[in-house]
Amino acid sequence: xxxxxxxxxxxxxxxxxxxxxxxxxxxxxxxxxxxxxxxxxxxxxxxxxxxxxxxxxxxxxxxxxxxxxxxxxxxxxxxxxxxxxxxxxxxxxxxxxxxxxxxxxxxxxxxxxxxxxxxxxxxxxxxxxxxxxxxxxxxxxxxxxxxxxxxxxxxxxxxxxxxxxxxxxxxxxxxxxxxxxxxxxxxxxxxxxxxxxxxxxxxxxxxxxxxxxxxxxxxxxxxxxxxxxxxxxxxxxxxxxxxxxxxxxxxxxxxxxxxxxxxxxxxxxxxxxxxxxxxxxxxxxxxxxxxxxxxxxxxxxxxxxxxxxxxxxxxxxxxxxxxxxxxxxxxxxxxxxxxxxxxxxxxxxxxxxxxxxxxxxxxxxxxxxxxxxxxxxxxxxxxxxxxxxxxxxxxxxxxxxxxxxxxxxxxxxxxxxxxxxxxxxxxxxxxxxxxxxxxxxxxxxxxxxxxxxxxxxxxxxxxxxxxxxxxxxxxxxxxxxxxxxxxxxxxxxxxxxxxxxxxxxxxxxxxxxxxxxxxxxxxxxxxxxxxxxxxxxxxxxxxxxxxxxxxxxxxxxxxxxxxxxxxxxxxxxxxxxxxxxxxxxxxxxxxxxxxxxxxxxxxxxxxxxxxxxxxxxxxxxxxxxxxxxxxxxxxxxxxxxxxxxxxxxxxxxxxxxxxxxxxxxxxxxxxxxxxxxxxxxxxxxxxxxxxxxxxxxxxxxxxxxxxxxxxxxxxxxxxxxxxxxxxxxxxxxx
Numbered sequence: 230x231x232x233x234x235x236x237x238x239x240x241x242x243x244x245x246x247x248x249x250x251x252x253x254x255x256x257x258x259x260x261x262x263x264x265x266x267x268x269x270x271x272x273x274x275x276x277x278x279x280x281x282x283x284x285x286x287x288x289x290x291x292x293x294x295x296x297x298x299x300x301x302x303x304x305x306x307x308x309x310x311x312x313x314x315x316x317x318x319x320x321x322x323x324x325x326x327x328x329x330x331x332x333x334x335x336x337x338x339x340x341x342x343x344x345x346x347x348x349x350x351x352x353x354x355x356x357x358x359x360x361x362x363x364x365x366x367x368x369x370x371x372x373x374x375x376x377x378x379x380x381x382x383x384x385x386x387x388x389x390x391x392x393x394x395x396x397x398x399x400x401x402x403x404x405x406x407x408x409x410x411x412x413x414x415x416x417x418x419x420x421x422x423x424x425x426x427x428x429x430x431x432x433x434x435x436x437x438x439x440x441x442x443x444x445x446x447x448x449x450x451x452x453x454x455x456x457x458x459x460x461x462x463x464x465x466x467x468x469x470x471x472x473x474x475x476x477x478x479x480x481x482x483x484x485x486x487x488x489x490x491x492x493x494x495x496x497x498x499x500x501x502x503x504x505x506x507x508x509x510x511x512x513x514x515x516x517x518x519x520x521x522x523x524x525x526x527x528x529x530x531x532x533x534x535x536x537x538x539x540x541x542x543x544x545x546x547x548x549x550x551x552x553x554x555x556x557x558x559x560x561x562x563x564x565x566x567x568x569x570x571x572x573x574x575x576x577x578x579x580x581x582x583x584x585x586x587x588x589x590x591x592x593x594x595x596x597x598x599x600x601x602x603x604x605x606x607x608x609x610x611x612x613x614x615x616x617x618x619x620x621x622x623x624x625x626x627x628x629x630x631x632x633x634x635x636x637x638x639x640x641x642x643x644x645x646x647x648x649x650x651x652x653x654x655x656x657x658x659x660x661x662x663x664x665x666x667x668x669x670x671x672x673x674x675x676x677x678x679x680x681x682x683x684x685x686x687x688x689x690x691x692x693x694x695x696x697x698x699x700x701x702x703x704x705x706x707x708x709x710x711x712x713x714x715x716x717x718x719x720x721x722x723x724x725x726x727x728x729x730x731x732x733x734x735x736x737x738x739x740x741x742x743x744x745x746x747x748x749x750x751x752x753x754x755x756x757x758x759x760x761x762x763x764x765x766x767x768x769x770x771x772x773x774x775x776x777x778x779x780x781x782x783x784x785x786x787x788x789x790x791x792x793x794x795x796x797x798x799x800x801x802x803x804x805x806x807x808x809x810x811x812x813x814x815x816x817x818x819x820x821x822x823x824x825x826x827x828x829x830x831x832x833x834x835x836x837x838x839x840x841x842x843x844x845x846x847x848x849x850x851x852x853x854x855x856x857x858x859x860x861x862x863x864x865x866x867x868x869x870x871x872x873x874x875x876x877x878x879x880x881x882x883x884x885x886x887x888x889x890x891x892x893x894x895x896x897x898x899x900x901x902x903x904x905x906x907x908x909x910x911x912x913x914x915x916x917x918x919x920x921x922x923x924x925x926x927x928x929x930x931x932x933x934x935x936x937x938x939x940x941x942x943x944x945x946x947x948x949x950x951x952x953x954x955x956x957x958x959x960x961x962x963x
Contacts, residue, residue, distance in 0.1 A: 236274050236307055240267075247476075247507045248272045251280070254466065254473040254501035256451070256494065260538045261523070261824035262514030262786065265476055269449055270300055272474060273317075274307035276445055284310070286442060288471070289317040290462075291449035297322070300449070316443070320458055321418055324425035328416070331435060335428045341414040349373060349417045356405050362398060364645055370723045376403050380419040381457045381488045383426070419457075426461045440470035451477030451497070455488035463500060473501060479534055480527050483780060483818050491814075494534060508536045512824075514786055516545025519830050522856045523823040529855055530813045538824075547862040548830045550853065554944040555844075556794075556835045557741065558930060560592045562865075563791050563833065564600055567774060570789060570829075577603060579788035581775040583822050585800035587615075587727055588734035589793060590776050595738075597774070607777035613758045617718065617728040618735055622758055624708045625751060628693045631686075632666035641667075641685055644717040648685070652678040688712070701739040701754060702842045726804070737839040779822045790826035792819075795834040795850035819852040832861075911962075913955070918963035919943060924951060926963050 237245060244264055247257045248271050259265035273289060276282040291297050297318045305312040316323065325343070328335050344352070353376075354369040379389070386404040391397035410416065416424060429436045446465060448454070454462070466473045475497055482491035498506065512520055520538040527533070553559035567580055582593055591612040597604040612618060620643055623636035631637075642648040655678070660670035668689070671682040692711055696704040709715045709732060718725040718732070742754050775787070779800075794800050801815035823830065832853055837846045853861075913919070917929045927945035939955040953960065 236271060236278060240271065241511050243507060243509050243511065244268050244271075247509065248275050250474075250507065254497075254503060255475070256497050256501075256503050256506040257474070257476040257509060258506045258534060258536050259476050259478055259509040260512060260536055261478065261481065261821070262512040263509035263538070264511075264513060265449075265478075265509065266296075266299065266303065268509065269447055269476055270303035270307065272447060273300075273304050277308060282444060284312070284315050286444045287316065287447070288323070288443045288445070288465075289315075289447040289449070290320050290323055292319060292453055294319060294322075296449060320461075321421050324421040324461075327425045327428065327439075328421065331428055331432075334432050334435060335424055336411075337416065337424070338414040341416055343421070344410070344415045344417040346373075346418065352409065352415075353402070353406065356402055356409075360398070360402065360405070362402075365717065365720065367398060367402075368720055368722075370721060372399065372402055374723050375399055376406060377417075377419045378488065379403065380423045381455050383423065383457060383460065422457050422461060426457060426464065429461075429464050436464065439465060440468070443471040446471040446473050448473065448475045448477075451475040452479050452482035452491055452494060453477070453484055453487075453489045454493050456490055456493075459490070459493045459496070466501065473497075480530070480536070480817055480820050481783065483783065483814060483821060485814055491532070498534075506534060510536050510538055512538045512540045514827055515540065515824060516542055516828060518545050518547060518860050519823060519826050522548055522830070522860050523820050525857055525860075526816060526823065526852055526855045527820040530816050532810070532813055545828060548832060548856065548860055550861050550863045551831065551833045551865040552849070552863070553833065553835045553865070554837065554928070554930075555950070556589075556592050556737070556838050557950075558944065559793055559833050559835045560596050561930065563593065563793065563831075564596045564602065566791075566831065567602065568600075575788060577772050577774045580791075581607075581777060581782065581785070581787040581789070581825065582791045582793060583777060583779050583782050583825065584793050585779060585802055585818070586730045586794070587778055588612075588730040589799075591731075591734045591738055593776055593793075603773040605773045605775055607775045608781040609778070612731070612734070612738075615728075615731055617714070617731055620714065621705065621708060621732065621735060622755065624689075624692065624712060625704070625755060627668075627689050628696060628704075629752060629755070631668040631689060631693075634660075634667050637667045640712075641682070644713050646685060647681050648678070652682070656682070701742065701751060702736050704751065705736050705739055706842060733841050736842045740839060740842060779818050782825050783821050786825055786827055788827050789829040789831075790822070791831045791833060792822045793833045795832055795853050796838070796847040797850055798847045799838070800850055801852065816852060819850075832856075913941065919960045920963045921945065921953075921958065921960050927951075 237248065240248060241264075244267070247255070247268050257265075257268065259268065269289070273287055276287060277284055289300060291300060301312045301315070301317050304315070304317070316326075318326070328337060328341070332339055332341060350369050350373055353372050354364065357364050357367050357369060357372065379386075386400060386407050389400045389403070391400050410420070429439065443465060446462065448462060462473060465471050475494075477494060479491050479494045482489060482494075485491070497503065515523075515538075517540055520540055524537050551559070551562050553562055563582060567577070570580065571577060584590065587609055590606055590609075594604065594606070594612050596602075613622070620640055623633075623639045626633045626636035627640070638653070641653070652674075656667055656670050656674060659673045660667050663670065663673060665673075668686060671679070671686050674682060688711065692708060695711075696707055699707060715729065715732065718728045721728065739754055742757065779792075792800075798806065800819070801812060805811040805815035834849050834853070837844050839845075913929060913932065915929050915932060918926060919929060920926055921943075924943075924945040927943040929941050930944050930950065931942035933940045933942075937956075940952050941955055941958075941960075942950055942952050943960075944950050
């Protein structure tokens, strides 16, 4: 009894109810920051120690190796026993364990091998080529997604009936893929689950063995289960099988694009006759104001079981809303606020910037680099390191120098032009033999290889000629069309949207670019891109601000959270505005973003944003409007003159200037918050509204003093940002 008390010590009433529940299967709705992992691990320890359940009769499954290791560690700490033989692991590792033990019944050789995602993709590319299909029209990644989706729904290739030629090609490729995997003893990740499910569902003796072995099955992150995983679990829990203890949060189901079905939670309640789930609503992470905002937003979703987060901690500060005039203004504010927070003793590693789209990181990365603030792009590449950006930069490098061999090799066959590895090998040998560049060596080859290479060199020469008189943004746009890059990524169903967003952001980058010497040439931009790519990002979590998508932030928490880009069409994403179901998932994303914050939460949006070289405006995110006004402190002053009342001035932000002086023209060492202009008896500070006889009303964004020269960066409504010499410019307070 003493050991039980120790295990159950400090559990709140709802956690205690969940851990000690013993009347059958149960669904636990575990809100953000409510101690989900603690409940799961304590439940396992309680079953073993108090109910005398043998450790081998408990199966616990989760989604990541990290989560599985954490679960094992905590259980071993509670029970002081070796847990390596316990059935605790990911869905895939448990499935592998089953198949390894019963490989004969599963129709697999003893030496079967796991095919990871990259190996699977490589095999599919070879199959597409062998079928004489154009990978532009039949992308390997799309085929990979198709096959995995079919398997997640338990569908084998033999069950498919084609409707049209394209579908026939897909189905044939799936058939060929299955045949090769079966022949060579290869099992991909999704096959692990499907094959183990088929093993159990077609072998009653094996199924009954595991139904008897596992008296309790615990499932972590239940909201992320797909159809196949649910069937797999239900099979083991049916007909007197194991009691299922599922823990999850339907409000944090954000992976439908991976096959996750939030409806599995309601289905579970019905299938396992759970009258009412246990709700873990006490939050140990965030302040009441933050939780109230999260509750208010998520309450607008109709397809949820329902819960309400609360905490015993103090009220905390209000959520801060900042509405910038542009995406640069939004980023400037974040950087300045981080600097201020740092002076108050908050570590950079305790701060995170969350965005809906990876492309949004670019402007923040630039300012972090300029201001010498360490940062880390969590779970992703820095902007200028991303594949699609590197491709465009290589085309730009070839415009400057056709003899750039590295740039040549990267894009000569991208998008695909029928230039294979053997051709490039021959080309490299010729270039070395004649001591010329690869571009020059293209004229030395014969036959079909020369024809395909000639098309590429002609394309580069054409781009070089046509772009000679174009601006940088126009040059980038021209390259998109001439090389069919945009068309290529539009066909990529898996990552195409994100890559197109990054290409759009590249146009914004070149539009706003100007070097320290004032040079906005192609050469200067390429040099800048290399520098941006090479330095600035911290290699560890320590002493660095974290930049990440909201998806990547799930499971993490920070003292300070900045949620940026809160505009309809960006967050919620434009794809989420087309259907109620997709909008609900976007709202769950917002709920996840809000609940990452422990003490300080900032919500930000830009009144206008540069998209495809046009400055466009969008309404503030509907999710912000769903937060009660008393929880928010608007610290931007926009309500006085800005986004909410631009119509009063007859201003159309769609028509405003797309050029913007950037941070690199302001010396961060001399930037100040207040200036006195003695000759005019005028004191100006950042945030002041001023009037100019030509540009009209504007807001002071930056002030700079360098000797006697004093300048101000001012955002003028309907015009954009201007940098004015305060000794010359005729400005006055508005």
